[in-house]
Amino acid sequence: MTAPLPDSTSSAAASAAGATTVAIDLGDRRYDILIGSGLFDDASTWSGLPRAAVALIVTNDTVAPLYLERLKRQLAPHYKQVESVVLPDGEQHKNWASLDRVIDHLLAGAADRKTVLYALGGGVIGDLTGFAAAIYMRGVPFVQVPTTLLAQVDSSVGGKTAINHPRGKNMVGAFYQPVRVVADLDTLDTLPDRELSAGLAEIIKYGPIADEAFLAWIEANLDALLARDKSALAHAVKRSCEIKAWVVGQDERESGLRAILNFGHTFGHAIETGLGYGEWLHGEGVACGMVLASELSARLGLMPPAFVDRMTRVIERAGLPVVAPRMPIERWLDLMRVDKKNEGGEIRFVVIESLGKAGLRGAPDALVAEVIEAHTEPGQR
Template sequence: MQTLMVELPDQRQYPIHVGSGLLDDGDTYARYIVGKQVMIVTNDVVAPLYLDKVRAQLEARGFGVHHVILPDGEQHKTVEMVERVWRALLEINSNRRVTIIALGGGVIGDMTGFAAACYQRGVAFIQMPTTLLSQVDSSVGGKTGVNHPLGKNMIGAFWQPRAVIIDIDTLATLPARELSSGLAEVVKYGFIRDSIFLDWLENHMSALRGLDPTALQHAILTSCAIKADVVAEDETEQGVRALLNLGHTFGHAIENHQGYGNWLHGEGVAAGTAMAAHFSQELGYLTAAEVSRVETALISAGLPTHAPQGMSTESFISLMRRDKKTLDSGIRLVLLKALGEGCMEEGVDEARLRAFIEAYPRDTLTISA
């Protein structure tokens, strides 16, 4: 097991533990539980795989453990599902010393964190991410929330976990498409912050897709280290943390338009990243060769680089206007000044953006094996 610390203002901090077999070692996570009450939140895909294991570890250590199982899928990331968590907590008279554990992917982590932030105005929670995407991105940094039919992640709160427990063995049960979705967030870190990591990823993509444990551990640790550094600098996304959203403004629009869950989050982000790279070239930041390198990295991870067939320019623009990064000055985009150097483009010329989107290639979603 290897450990990183997320350092926050006011001397707050929490660990990210990464290794194999961590869910089988209750001592690794029991130390972060407050009080004796535990509520595990998971979904109907993850529960048959890991719920009994985690529950048994905690019950053997004297905790009173309850659970709630939610339906799987981005389409279920709603206030109504969080209400189920609150109801479950109230039905067992959970007090302010309850600890809620998020056992699942990013959807479960985001909803559980939001439930914890609101229940009795804030209780402890622990992240146990079981997908690559959640391990390298959503479990770290304290962003929690739900989707709305008019916009993704528009309702939520910043609420940091007490710990993040990443058991890379859980990736063995992850479908290949979900693994590729997580790789979209991994390569993002190379694009915006670390060209050396990008070089490494280009040389080890086959190993990552083949679930090589050494490669996975390195990729997860490096990704988490980059995110931890950014979060330490800008916890509530007032500045540099927005760079972590490379591809997300285009990507969230795609997810919303296609229907949550039809395009996976990482697939939308990948297509959005390719679009951001091309727009960076149009503004004179990237060369054609650099854009080609971005696309090659995404394709080698099994990800799309096109916009969806049938998604109009007006659909893109209207949905992008609702993005959280949009300010009074208009649409803001995370772009690339160079490979390894992200930048925020303020007040994007909407006429130019429209023309770019209109000309951008469309295709149906196809996933390489």
């Protein structure tokens, strides 16, 4: 808890091809995040990975037409067989049935315990493929190839893999590290605006919880980010990964500090689950959740009201929702009570204690209700 957050240049090195590498070093599980343009078609991106007879690419039916054949071509020189499983797109498919399709494909073919899995897609594909890699024959290597901004900043670091359960998001999973992450910024060119914004939600998050200067940088560069300027995106992705790696490196099993990465997530998950997976994007839930968590921080006396306005403004400018859907307060509380951060039945929220510093607090139900009411769309009780 004592190591200071390194600044944005010290832990990254520019490669000859213009790509940036963030090295994640968690004991014996060291791996690189490659960030840049043109990575997909650069042969060096795919070299030096664990050798195996079979590679299996897991992707979805939105990403497959765009990138599956390109990735297969790149991997062909490295494996006897390059296979693929194409799942339906969407958070509602991050479930046991999809996982079983991957496992069954592995077992039906020639896959052995050295088979390398490639997660080609967004966070759903990354989480599910990572979990499949974690449990198939008790663990095979996997490579993350995130094609959404959210996945590039959120799923690339931390080793969290999971599937959803009808009773809650990410309730079944494992901590399991990839052997490499390839974040090709060119894949963001095909990303819908709405998903770009969803990714910005997680990027914005890193400011208030860990790095006040980064929040100011985001505010100054938000237009460039929304215009998909590669240089701005490269810095945003790199800095987000660095901050996340710094937090995770000090608390790999989420016993304390790491929970601050869930700023906005307690409220956000309740929105996602309450409306049904797929109604709001994860980043949208987090965005609105950050408004509520900022409001809670203010009402707990930790932050001034102006902080809520500042967060609301940057989130809104990023094209993200700042008003919560109307749900009965008991429904909110029930949904938040299954959150993994909770202990002994009390809901614990990530709050901002000062700009760049977050902590975990409980709060009375009545105060939580006020916070939600203050940012909920008008409508019948």
